[in-house]
Amino acid sequence: MCGLEIPTNDRVIVGMDSLDDAGVYRISDDLAVIQTVDFFTPIVDDPYAFGLIAAANALSDIYAMGGIPKTAMNLVCFPLKQMDISILRQIIQGGLDKMKEADVVLIGGHSVEDRELKYGLSVTGFVHPDRILTKKNLSVGDCLVLTKPLGTGVINTAIKGGTASVEVIERVTQLMAALNRDAAEVMNKYRVHACTDITGFGLLGHLAEMIVGSGCGLELDSENIPILPEAIDYAALGMLPAGAFNNKEFREPMVEFSSSVNPLMRDLLFDPQTSGGLLICLDRNEADKLVDELHQKGIGESAVIGEVISAPLGKILVN
């Protein structure tokens, strides 16, 4: 967007100047509309599973803003001459099933013929203007809670290389296809100050976005960060996606690792995630209660992973 003049108006609550998980526009004193769009190339081989994952991924940004998704439109790029249309049908069925699970109605879509297959959604949701959750507004002393384990990037690369077992593929597919809705429902009962979802920039990349220009820093306890069991092994085998290195190069200047943090763990904290969990920043007195309630709701990997500190400013300490 460098150099482009982007018009705005007073009703835009979250727009291009803040670049949050989604855009938010005030309709009235008690209603705001949230808009987001997300699509990508296949993550897994099974078309139906790809549809589930792409839909869950797109819906997640609405939950991360504290809102509820209501309608969606399909975005399809399909190589009509090279691929059978039945594959597209399965992808869209996956998307539809995920939308049904989220109580979101498909109201349209757009397809183009393209050499490379892509699928995703444009999603509209709603939220009360006073309950919008952005990536900012962290308070010193707050705790950070993560609701899904890390490692989908490295495992997806292993899948691409044909070195992952069927069990691992099934488990990671289920993880990526899981909606953040239940986590958001629990979260919205608490005094949450900020929220984002962990996707392509990796945990450290998304955390870095939260503290840039914020007047605080973060301190993480790496032993409490949930990681998929096979992720460290695949990282050791050199299965890190290129995105992990890009993320590291971009944000490493903001991160200070203590010497006890395993080098492979450092890599995983930059691992780009697909359809990752929510990163919730809330009052420290409520963090344990939130995690307990998330566990009771079946979101068993949720954990307190760190806290917001006053110094060093703009840095993430990882112990």
Added chain:
Amino acid sequence: MKEIDARGLACPAPVLQSKSAIEAEQLNTVRVVVDNQAAQQNVKRFLESRGFEIALEKDTDGYYVIGRCDETPLTEPEAAPAAEAGQTKIMVMIATDRLGYGDDELGLKLMTNFEP
């Protein structure tokens, strides 16, 4: 020293190519060239996991990973046996009772038809 040219390959192909070469030829020294730093880092990690000492270099024509292993490189439990002189043997390990996934009925049928 065996040189492996993995330029132009998308992740994780450079690692997989290095893996095949090391296992098939039981290499103690290897020089892998890739065209980007991410691949260079991944190959480095892979070789280190197999007991290699690594040196990294950058040249006009690529990023190099030079690996040296004083002892026999570590192998995974399910590694294919080394080829005997004059013979090429290929071992395929299928860890499930059906070939492929997504269609169990077809997968089962394919497995019963498969003749090693």
